[in-house]
Amino acid sequence: DQQVKQNSPSLSVQEGRISILNCDYTNSMFDYFLWYKKYPAEGPTFLISISSIKDKNEDGRFTVFLNKSAKHLSLHIxxxxxxxxxxxxxxxxxxxxxxxxxxxxxxRVKS
Amino acid sequence: DAMVIQNPRYQVTQFGKPVTLSCSQTLNHNVMYWYQQKSSQAPKLLFHYYDKDFNNEADTPDNFQSRRPNTSFCFLDIRSPGLGDAAMYLCAAATGVNEQFFGPGTRLTVL
Known part of the structure; x- marks a missing residue:
């Protein structure tokens, strides 16, 4: 029972363009959401988070959007x-x- | 820098031979976690400590045990590793809020 789903295994984007990564969840009790980034041979590192009382959080080039009614969040780079x-x-x-x-x-961001 | 350190980074063991993975943190965080991550899958929580209180996930096999002798150190013991236990093992520390800080992981190979 996957409560958190990332349906796109991979995404390829040209340098300078926008990257949009999507995530869906099923548990309505979730109230805090995070994105982690992982390089090969390293552990995941925290990137950005959002509380369920907000619908957007921005940090530099990274923005997370939360749509509670759709149980969907996305990360824009x-x-x-x-x-x-x-x-x-x-x-x-x-x-x-x-x-x-x-x-x-x-x-994958292509130069 | 404050860190979560895992040793060894790569561990090879034989089928059925007990193995111990170690994790230490300089963050002085009160919560520590062990995750198992298999290729292309989500990290799966095995157990966590809230201070000295041990919390086992319902589906964590009995083969997996953990020790936390003090705030800084946490160990994962696999009593009789099977081929299916080959994975990346991630340790994380947190203050009990939400953001977890991960170590680089230990990749376990079972021959």
């Missing part, structure tokens, strides 16, 4: 850079200390 090439994981949490992760989307 603009402009995309080759160094953004990595695996991106969406994660969600409810009242516990636990995160539920999606399977990840591989982003």
């Amino acid at each position: 603009v402009p995309s850079q080759p160094g953004d090439s990595a695996v991106y994981f969406c994660a969600a949490s409810g009242r516990s200390n636990k995160l539920v992760f999606g399977a990840g989307t591989i982003l």
Whole structure:
């Protein structure tokens, strides 16, 4: 039972363009959402988060949008850079200390 | 820099031979987690410690055990590794809110 789904296993984008990574969730008790970025041979690193009381959070080139009614969130990266090439994981949490992760989307930014 | 450190980075063991993976953190965070991640899948939570309180996930096999002798260290013991236990094992630390800081992982190979 996948509570957090990232339906696109991979995404390829040209440098300078926008990258949009999507994530869907099923558990309406989730109230906090995070995006992690992972390079090969490294652990995931925190990128950006959003609380369910907001619908948008922005940090530099990274913006996360939350649509609670659709149980959908997305990460926008603009402009995309080759160094953004990595695996991106969406994660969600409810009242516990636990995160539920999606399977990840591989982003390739071509120069 | 404050960090989550995992040793070893690569571990090879034989089928049925017990193995211990270690994790340490300099963040002084009170919550520590162990995840198992198989190729192209979401990281799967095995268990976590909230201070000294151990919390096992319902579907974590009995073969997996953990110890946390102090705030800084946490160990994952696999009593009798099977071929299906080959995976990346990720350790994370958190303050009990939501953002988790991950180590680089230990890749376990079972021969």
